[in-house]
Amino acid sequence: MDESGTRPAGPSPPDSEDSAFPSFHAARSGGLTELDARVADCRACPRLVAWREEVAATRRAAFRDWEYWARPVPGFGPPDAALAVVGLAPAAHGGNRTGRMFTGDASGDFLFAALHAVGLASRPTSTHRGDGLELHGVRITAPVHCAPPQNRPTPAERDTCRPWLSAELRLLGPGLRTVVVLGAFGWQALLPVLADAGRPLPRPRPVFGHGTQLTLPATGSRPELQVLGCYHPSQRNTFTGRLTFPMLVDLLARAADLAGLTDGGPAA
Template sequence: MTAADVPRTAADVVRAAGTAPDLETLDARVVDCFACPRLVAWREAVAAAPRASFRGQTYWARPVPGFGDPHARVQVVGLAPAAHGANRTGRMFTGDRSGDFLFAAMHRVGMANQPTSVSADDGLTLTDVRVTAPVRCAPPANAPTPEERRTCGPWLAREIEVVAARVLVVLGGFGWQAVLTTLSEQGWDVPRPRPAFAHGAEVVLRRRAGAGAADGRALTLLGCFHVSQQNTFTRRLTPEMLDAVLLRARALADG
């Protein structure tokens, strides 16, 4: 991508995402995005003032692309990269406690070759699953604005089209609402009133007629409590609960 092609506005993101012919091109364009000034400033400020435990490390400090099997039938969708997690390592859910919990579960159910995820070059590979997010840059206070989520939405929409997964496991209520909004804006029929988030909630969506090459395609959303420390330390989300959701996602994909 030339300097002139780097996405710097919402319109640039629509063009760059919509014309990406494959996943490799899409991921490369995501990494070069500068469309949200507040998020660009924050991701770089965090990198300039790392936590003491990460001092001396070079932070990624760029948008984070999805990671995993390019032909996955299941996609796990969070909300945004963690400031000292994926914003540091450059890989979704890598380098923080949330990722420790998530990838350990994937390993238990046969979706990952190892239970840990500490760096982008640690040898982790995923089978039949890909992790992603509706917002690709770490936001202040873990809270992207509606405008930032809307600007970033075309990246997720194109990734869903290219990967062609059958199930989205959506982590947490904030992520659930962000995904429903993004899918609605990108051509999917979302019921009104919107389906409420719940752990284990299942919703089947279809592409609206005329929305694109995937017209009529079905996609199942499966809700799961977020793998945040707040949920895992209090056992609101247990390993057994997360395993059950991942196994259910695989069963739905098989069905």
Template sequence: MVARAARATDLADLDGAVSDCFACPRLVTWREEVARVKRAAFRDQRYWGRPVPGLGPPDARIAILGLAPAAHGGNRTGRIFTGDRSGDVLFAALHRAGLANQPTSVAADDGLTLRDTRIVAAVRCAPPDNKPTPAERDTCAPWVHREVELVRPTLRVVVALGAFAWAAWWPVLRHVYGQRPPTPRPVFGHGAHWSGESVPALLGCYHVSQQNTFTGRLTPSMLDDVFTRAKLLAGVD
């Protein structure tokens, strides 16, 4: 897998390779079981049931780094943050910020496009209980590293959705940018901001999970503030 990620020539090649990954037995078993059993509301649909690639243009200035696909969202539709309530919140915010052409994301063929923004996940398969293990994160890391390498010429800002994504960024600094991560590591928090020399700025944002959005821990205005700041740092109009 490491070699396959490294030789991906562009994002389309990388996305195809990601979708054919079987590196983590626990995740393979889970994603395929979910696709077979299905949720009752989607019993007539064919689930994707494979790793989910990133989404967005190759000249993105902003990257949104998430946790992993949702079992009945991305794992069902084949597109990251598509078909679940977390995606509803995220894409509505991106649309308000002028970074998405529409506020909803319900299916892979619904016409959604992103502007100046690429969405990736630290782990590409839906994990049980939405909790990938550190070993699974590390196994999946070469996909993230190569994806960042491919957008590196334009990438200026990374928005980390949650503490897991925030922690997943530091190895990218070493593998892609050849920089030693800061010691001690900056603490994750909503609105946290870290900047290094000649590397993308890192912004922290609470994850757009229902646990956060339904309880009011993360509000639309809080998301708007993060993306306004990301656009400013990235030089996006």
């Protein structure tokens, strides 16, 4: 308190268009529900805001009757998830339309079918929010929460959005044991988040690859963390056979085992 006996006011919250909006609110979110609501309000990247809203206004003919979400897409999954899946960003006519990560596009169809095959999703398809899909022990998120033009966020957009991912992993708490990273962009975005969170990374930093496994030692109350690289289930990868369905199922089963989500109990 100051000399007058009143408590000094804290910093004023930045507007949603301010580049400081993510860092301010991510650090102050006390739970995933609050964080998800803040994410959905963000307008900190002008190019992404303009693109997501333009896509929603023009739409695809197949979705002309849809009311697009056209906002940042929060993560999806239980707050005590032991496994996190980190992608790239929402698709323009997928998550940007449905409001849920990996929902409503071919990549999501591939991913949710594999999650269901491993027992991590209640159904093999995801079409819209409220379709009854539930995830078991896994949360899906991305380093960029708005659909970017040509699926390519800029480094500045990635960095502006980074506090949301940092806060999400923090709020998952010590129960988080494994992270699957879909694609090189997600891998490059995640490693600085882990370093900033006090997770010591090897030097040189490991290069992304399908099946790459990075083991980060326990720190404080947090257990050892396993980070697995996986090719992104984009149509470019799945149509060419670079990523096959058995490959994805095998990697997710390995991740579930490491996270303690199989009958064998918690991972060692």
